[in-house]
Amino acid sequence: QVQLKETGPDLVQLTQTLSITCTVSGFSLTTYNVHWVRQPPGKGLEWMGAMWNGGGTDYNSAFKSRLSISRDTSKSQVFLKMNSLQTDDTAKYFCARHRGGHRVMDAWGQGASVTVSS
Amino acid sequence: DVLMTQTPVSLPVSLGGQVSISCRSSQSLVHSDGNTYLHWYLQKPGQSPQLLIYRVSNRFSGVPDRFSGSGSGTDFTLKISRVEPEDLGVYYCLQSTHFPLTFGSGTKLEIK
Numbered sequence: 001q002v003q004l005k006e007t008g009p010d011l012v013q014l015t016q017t018l019s020i021t022c023t024v025s026g027f028s029l030t031t032y033n034v035h036w037v038r039q040p041p042g043k044g045l046e047w048m049g050a051m052w053n054g055g056g057t058d059y060n061s062a063f064k065s066r067l068s069i070s071r072d073t074s075k076s077q078v079f080l081k082m083n084s085l086q087t088d089d090t091a092k093y094f095c096a097r098h099r100g101g102h103r104v105m106d107a108w109g110q111g112a113s114v115t116v117s118s
Numbered sequence: 119d120v121l122m123t124q125t126p127v128s129l130p131v132s133l134g135g136q137v138s139i140s141c142r143s144s145q146s147l148v149h150s151d152g153n154t155y156l157h158w159y160l161q162k163p164g165q166s167p168q169l170l171i172y173r174v175s176n177r178f179s180g181v182p183d184r185f186s187g188s189g190s191g192t193d194f195t196l197k198i199s200r201v202e203p204e205d206l207g208v209y210y211c212l213q214s215t216h217f218p219l220t221f222g223s224g225t226k227l228e229i230k
Binding site for chain 2: 035103104105
């Protein structure tokens with residue numbers, strides 16, 4: 001059974017760094033890709049970046065150099081780190097499994113809600 | 119970035135009825151490999167998005183045949199027939215032909 005679960009802080013201080021872990025089961029990170037998507041409260045979905053099964057990454061330039069994605073395949077975990085947080089980074093952060101052949105995210109975690117507080 | 123324009127924003131429907139949602143892209147979604155990477159998701163209240171249709175017209179596993187996708191190039195449509203209560207929520211289109219991946223702004227399906 002494919003599962004993804006995001007864990008991270010509920011609250012992060014303004015200008016600080018956000019760290020979220022996506023722990024997966026039911027598939028291998030060396031076979032499938034994992035993407036990150038966020039959703040501000042009451043708003044739409046925004047693609048953030050990808051960890052490819054070969055270990056490479058891609059990022060949405062909207063996040064400039066603030067965003068970093070990494071992984072630990074031995075623990076089946078993918079990590080999101082984003083620095084210099086602002087109040088408009090308040091959002092639910094999702095990790096999702098991505099099938100390379102169809103270029104589609106076919107399974108999602110339940111999301112981690114993060115509030116940036118001043 | 120590819121702009122995905124979804125219409126309508128809100129879509130009132132009677133149970134048992136049929137609806138269509140439009141998604142238009144600011145540039146062609148035909149990839150250099152010849153495939154079109156346009157997908158549809160439903161996000162039910164309080165849940166994460168769930169895949170309905172991938173690559174324009176392919177229903178994902180377990181998705182009922184009441185859902186169908188069509189289109190080409192820059193113009194795509196999701197049709198839902200015989201609407202049931204569990205179909206209510208926000209529908210999003212997603213293009214993954216070009217980087218960055220971009221979503222439509224969503225269409226909220228609600229009871230009339």
